[in-house]
Amino acid sequence: MSERSPILQAVELSKGYGEGESFVGVLRGISLEISRGEMVAVIGPSGVGKSTLLHLLGLLDRPDSGRIEIDGRHVENFRPSERAALRNRVLGFVFQHHYLLDELDARENVALPLRISGRKAGPAESRATELLEQVGLRERAHHFPDQLSGGEQQRVAVARALAMHPKLLLADEPTGNLDRESSEQVFELICRLHREEGLSSIIVTHNREIAERCDRIISLSRIPGVGEGEI
Numbered sequence: 182m183s184e185r186s187p188i189l190q191a192v193e194l195s196k197g198y199g200e201g202e203s204f205v206g207v208l209r210g211i212s213l214e215i216s217r218g219e220m221v222a223v224i225g226p227s228g229v230g231k232s233t234l235l236h237l238l239g240l241l242d243r244p245d246s247g248r249i250e251i252d253g254r255h256v257e258n259f260r261p262s263e264r265a266a267l268r269n270r271v272l273g274f275v276f277q278h279h280y281l282l283d284e285l286d287a288r289e290n291v292a293l294p295l296r297i298s299g300r301k302a303g304p305a306e307s308r309a310t311e312l313l314e315q316v317g318l319r320e321r322a323h324h325f326p327d328q329l330s331g332g333e334q335q336r337v338a339v340a341r342a343l344a345m346h347p348k349l350l351l352a353d354e355p356t357g358n359l360d361r362e363s364s365e366q367v368f369e370l371i372c373r374l375h376r377e378e379g380l381s382s383i384i385v386t387h388n389r390e391i392a393e394r395c396d397r398i399i400s401l402s403r404i405p406g407v408g409e410g411e412i
């Protein structure tokens with residue numbers, strides 16, 4: 182796979198929910214390309230399909246039609262195990278709802294992807310501790326999700342998404358629940374990983390200030406026929 186290929190290319194993606202008369206088209210033929218190292222914001226009103234798009238790009242759901250190429254590989258005909266392997270090796274995902282595991286403390290949640298991929302407990306825990314420190318939560322390592330505020334949970338989820346050194350971060354409103362200071366801390370961390378590790382990212386956000394600091398903004402529109410545009 183060529184290092185010069187875009188990290189992600191999506192062509193004519195369509196996705197809707199429901200069947201027959203209750204079918205609702207959400208994405209209608211959206212195409213986008215993300216260069217290696219690029220940081221792209223996705224904006225648009227609630228319900229327009231931002232999370233749907235991110236789930237397709239993160240291989241968590243399949244489009245009704247269209248193609249996706251990630252890190253130089255066409256994923257349409259991948260088996261579930263190949264999709265999971267690519268997700269684990271290339272992608273980091275921050276969900277809109279954080280999905281931390283309640284029975285694991287913050288450090289264990291962050292270390293989980295590393296443990297699943299076969300890393301030993303010691304190295305996995307040190308990497309998790311380092312990431313928690315980077316999101317300002319070193320003191321919270323042994324707290325369980327229900328002992329953390331919404332913003333703290335969100336930062337743990339960001340740390341978890343970064344645990345495997347992903348090439349492409351897909352973040353669904355990663356600063357949505359955060360106050361200004363935590364939001365800045367999380368965004369700065371992502372920016373630093375762009376500079377230092379060549380990370381690429383797609384960040385869904387309602388925060389205009391953050392969107393404007395990205396390399397590019399993709400704006401999803403609900404108006405039929407107008408489709409998505411670039412600002």
Ligand SMILES: Nc1ncnc2c1ncn2[C@@H]1O[C@H](COP(=O)(O)OP(=O)(O)O)[C@@H](O)[C@H]1O
Binds near residue numbers: 225232233234
């Ligand atoms: N699993 C689902 N089943 C049915 N409808 C869904 C599902 N997921 C999302 N939708 C609908 O698709 C539209 C887009 O949702 P979503 O992608 O979550 O938008 P956004 O993230 O931009 O707020 C909404 O109308 C939502 O109700």
Ligand SMILES: [Mg+2]
Binds near residue numbers: 231232233277353
């Ligand atoms: Mg959403």
